[in-house]
Amino acid sequence: MSKVAFIGLGVMGYPMAGHIRSKGQHDLTVYNRTLSKAQAWVAEFGGQVALTPEEAAKDADFVFCCVGNDDDLRQVTTGERGAFSSLRPGAIFVDNTTASATIARELHAVAAARGAHFLDAPVSGGQAGAQNGVLTVMVGGDPESFARAEPVISCFARAVKLMGPSGAGQLTKMVNQICIAGLVQGLAEAIHFAQKAGLDVAAAMETISKGAAQSWQMENRWKTMAEGKFDFGFAVDWMRKDMAIVLDEARGNGANLPVSALVDQFYAEVQAMGGRRWDTSSLIARLNRK
Ligand code: NAP
Numbered sequence: 001m002s003k004v005a006f007i008g009l010g011v012m013g014y015p016m017a018g019h020i021r022s023k024g025q026h027d028l029t030v031y032n033r034t035l036s037k038a039q040a041w042v043a044e045f046g047g048q049v050a051l052t053p054e055e056a057a058k059d060a061d062f063v064f065c066c067v068g069n070d071d072d073l074r075q076v077t078t079g080e081r082g083a084f085s086s087l088r089p090g091a092i093f094v095d096n097t098t099a100s101a102t103i104a105r106e107l108h109a110v111a112a113a114r115g116a117h118f119l120d121a122p123v124s125g126g127q128a129g130a131q132n133g134v135l136t137v138m139v140g141g142d143p144e145s146f147a148r149a150e151p152v153i154s155c156f157a158r159a160v161k162l163m164g165p166s167g168a169g170q171l172t173k174m175v176n177q178i179c180i181a182g183l184v185q186g187l188a189e190a191i192h193f194a195q196k197a198g199l200d201v202a203a204a205m206e207t208i209s210k211g212a213a214q215s216w217q218m219e220n221r222w223k224t225m226a227e228g229k230f231d232f233g234f235a236v237d238w239m240r241k242d243m244a245i246v247l248d249e250a251r252g253n254g255a256n257l258p259v260s261a262l263v264d265q266f267y268a269e270v271q272a273m274g275g276r277r278w279d280t281s282s283l284i285a286r287l288n289r290k
Pocket of ligand 1: 008009010011012013032033034037066067068069071072073075076096097098099123124125126127233234235238
């Protein structure tokens with residue numbers, strides 16, 4: 001049993017921390033900016049509430065974190081009363097936030113200067129994956145700290161893989177988001193076309209999903225997309241945050257991402273239509289707009 005701190009009990013963090021407690025039987029201390037969520041978590045799972053990230057990390061062997069973006073991550077790590085001010089030598093900080101590779105490398109260096117370790121470990125699999133403990137985790141960092149952290153990460157994951165040095169986890173998550181952006185736009189156009197062509201959309205989707213056009217998005221989302229229902233997980237605001245990270249990285253490494261850049265602008269239109277909290281499959285809404 002290890003001492004584990006978890007910072008950020010949002011849609012993802014709350015159930016992830018729950019799996020570390022219930023599957024791993026670890027001793028948990030949780031911090032959440034809105035205190036009531038941390039209190040609710042402890043009422044459900046046990047453990048201790050900390051009032052600051054610094055207090056949460058104080059005695060921890062592992063500090064997990066799942067907050068919104070780079071700025072949030074900076075605040076809870078190197079900010080005032082952040083976790084890095086109490087991170088003890090040998091401790092491993094595992095960041096599950098989807099953030100930039102730049103901040104991952106920066107925090108890896110700050111942790112190393114304290115004799116501690118930092119792994120960037122963004123996740124894929126959405127709210128349902130977090131609740132069911134079957135996330136995919138893409139990790140960047142040192143092999144030794146990965147080997148120590150992997151059993152704890154596995155409490156909420158179906159697949160955990162070390163992708164390379166610090167930043168490689170975030171870069172792999174960017175690859176994931178590039179795939180999703182293009183794929184969902186293609187699927188949205190396909191359903192929109194099928195509707196305009198007067199086809200039986202259900203028959204068309206069920207048939208082609210047995211062939212080469214098959215995808216997770218098609219199997220799980222075609223029906224709700226055709227019905228104009230967009231309340232199924234990852235929000236457009238989050239996706240735009242991720243696309244900003246992707247496009248910024250591409251500007252630096254020279255990758256050509258014309259479709260990703262365009263789809264990012266389509267998501268901006270969805271936001272302007274009132275769809276900031278709609279899920280990412282809502283790209284079809286801008287095609288169907290009158
Ligand atoms: P969320 O429900 O909005 O939760 C965000 C958490 O971060 C909350 O606990 C929030 O505290 C905390 N937080 C935000 N800014 C903070 C700050 N400056 N200081 C301290 N705490 C702060 O978000 P989520 O859906 O769990 O997503 C978390 C991360 O996972 C994001 O990077 C997202 O891109 C990624 N992700 C999400 C999904 C998904 O389907 N939702 C899937 C894959 C990856 P409060 O409770 O006080 O607001």
